[in-house]
Amino acid sequence: MEFDTIAAISTPSGEGAIAIVRLSGPKAIEIADKVFRAPSGKVLASQATHTIHYGHLQDPWTEEVVEEVMVSFMKAPKTFTREDVIEINCHGGIVSVNRVLSLVLRAGARLAEPGEFTKRAFLNGRIDLSQAEAVMDLIRAKTDRAMDVALGQMEGRLSKLIGTLRQALLESIAQMEVNIDYPEYDDVEEMTRPVMLEKSLWVRSEIERLLQTSSQGKILREGLSTVIIGRPNVGKSSLLNSLVQENKAIVTEIAGTTRDIIEEYVNVRGVPLRLVDTAGIRETEDIVERIGVERSRKVLKEADLILYVLNYSEALTAEDELLFEAVKDMDYIVVINKTDLPQKIDLGQVQQLAGNKRLVTTSLIEEEGIDQLEESIAELFFEGELEAGDMTYVSNARHISLLHQAHQTISDAIEAAEMDVPVDMIQIDVTRTWEILGEIIGDTADDGLLNQLFSQFCLGK
Ligand SMILES: Nc1nc2c(c(=O)[nH]1)N(C=O)[C@@H](CNc1ccc(C(=O)N[C@@H](CCC(=O)O)C(=O)O)cc1)CN2
Ligand SMILES: Nc1nc2c(ncn2[C@@H]2O[C@H](COP(=O)(O)OP(=O)(O)OP(=O)(O)O)[C@@H](O)[C@H]2O)c(=O)[nH]1
Numbered sequence: 001m002e003f004d005t006i007a008a009i010s011t012p013s014g015e016g017a018i019a020i021v022r023l024s025g026p027k028a029i030e031i032a033d034k035v036f037r038a039p040s041g042k043v044l045a046s047q048a049t050h051t052i053h054y055g056h057l058q059d060p061w062t063e064e065v066v067e068e069v070m071v072s073f074m075k076a077p078k079t080f081t082r083e084d085v086i087e088i089n090c091h092g093g094i095v096s097v098n099r100v101l102s103l104v105l106r107a108g109a110r111l112a113e114p115g116e117f118t119k120r121a122f123l124n125g126r127i128d129l130s131q132a133e134a135v136m137d138l139i140r141a142k143t144d145r146a147m148d149v150a151l152g153q154m155e156g157r158l159s160k161l162i163g164t165l166r167q168a169l170l171e172s173i174a175q176m177e178v179n180i181d182y183p184e185y186d187d188v189e190e191m192t193r194p195v196m197l198e199k200s201l202w203v204r205s206e207i208e209r210l211l212q213t214s215s216q217g218k219i220l221r222e223g224l225s226t227v228i229i230g231r232p233n234v235g236k237s238s239l240l241n242s243l244v245q246e247n248k249a250i251v252t253e254i255a256g257t258t259r260d261i262i263e264e265y266v267n268v269r270g271v272p273l274r275l276v277d278t279a280g281i282r283e284t285e286d287i288v289e290r291i292g293v294e295r296s297r298k299v300l301k302e303a304d305l306i307l308y309v310l311n312y313s314e315a316l317t318a319e320d321e322l323l324f325e326a327v328k329d330m331d332y333i334v335v336i337n338k339t340d341l342p343q344k345i346d347l348g349q350v351q352q353l354a355g356n357k358r359l360v361t362t363s364l365i366e367e368e369g370i371d372q373l374e375e376s377i378a379e380l381f382f383e384g385e386l387e388a389g390d391m392t393y394v395s396n397a398r399h400i401s402l403l404h405q406a407h408q409t410i411s412d413a414i415e416a417a418e419m420d421v422p423v424d425m426i427q428i429d430v431t432r433t434w435e436i437l438g439e440i441i442g443d444t445a446d447d448g449l450l451n452q453l454f455s456q457f458c459l460g461k
């Protein structure tokens, strides 16, 4: 496909050592040669591809020297976009990089839209849609694991699996086609159903396996919503501060210190947590605190993990028991804090209320027990599959929704086959499944979807 030539700043805005202005398109080299002067006097068009050149940028109209640069020169098709690509490495000042961009725009390039370079890599067939989406996940990854998942997807792991599933569906569609075209052969009909059923059952089980990884995938990308709860003054804010290793939340001896929720991202042994400190949940007259308590109840409902803090040096109260009741169906870890003080809590009673949940004792003041808590969090979420490096993770809301749809249509096909519905009816569901899976990799994606997806990208990517 032939497009116009686009340009954008591909490095973050702000001061840095070096910044890059990238150009892609049929006129990239011509535009670069309009403004670039090498000491040798050679034009880029005469150079070997994939080489880098020192020189200056000169405004061709005023002949003023604009910048001192290194220019990378990459001829299509072995480039990021599969088009001719020029990368101008300039000094990383805000003025400098904007001057370079404005110069190439005046020389004939168009300002790229967000994600347009990656969109071209997709439209020119270098990557498929799920790989393009992985490029964005990679940039946004907040942990090593999230980055590994994105990298795997970028290398086409998910695409390959989807491709295999679609191939199986295609084979059974072909078989049904023969059946529809030659209805007079009964033996074809006899063969069609078992073949179709076997393949469909396999496709469905693979879709189920992918969907199972999706909740883990979401956690990897967004962080596990982890809510710290407990009565006032037990040490909730102190716990947040210990886990983020910074004094983010205010800690005082006054009960009711935290009035509203406080959010922090932390990485606990590879588990990304979106840690939420709450106002202690309790009945209160104070209007500000009451709003805080209401919000606490709300975040509690949406939590993936709860850290329930108790005071080692106080007996359990009716409020504590109510909290145990409120979280009984959720994943939680009991943190018994202030072990440096004399014991007043009945540990047997806690054990009974907590059932099979994990218990950890800490003294946040003495910095004790935090290791064990981190260990428990990691164990809870990396038990089993998450450790396996070669799993195909699905972490994208769009993919998850399409997989659910595909699961539905293939189940319809299986049910129909088992009920002796005519083959041409079954074929409709199988074909629909094939199409839905195609949307994941962008094989059957429309313009509106593409524009919406790529517009979420960073400018210059
Ligand atoms: N300077 C710079 N650094 C960068 C990028 C870039 O565009 N520019 N990238 C931007 O994200 C990433 C690297 N990703 C890239 C992915 C593919 C190709 C590419 O040219 N692929 C061709 C040829 C491969 C080959 O030489 O064998 C291809 O797949 O056909 C280039 C960069 C990270 N670092
Ligand atoms: N002795 C002792 N004191 C602690 C420990 N952890 C926290 N504290 C103290 O307990 C008090 C309350 O701590 P916070 O972290 O503010 O408690 P909180 O649960 O956030 O309290 P609210 O926001 O008021 O609900 C502070 O004075 C802390 O220094 C501990 O392990 N041992």
Ligand SMILES: [Mg+2]
Pocket (backbone or CB within 6 Å): 236, 237, 238, 249, 250, 251, 257, 258, 277, 278
């Ligand atoms: Mg607090």
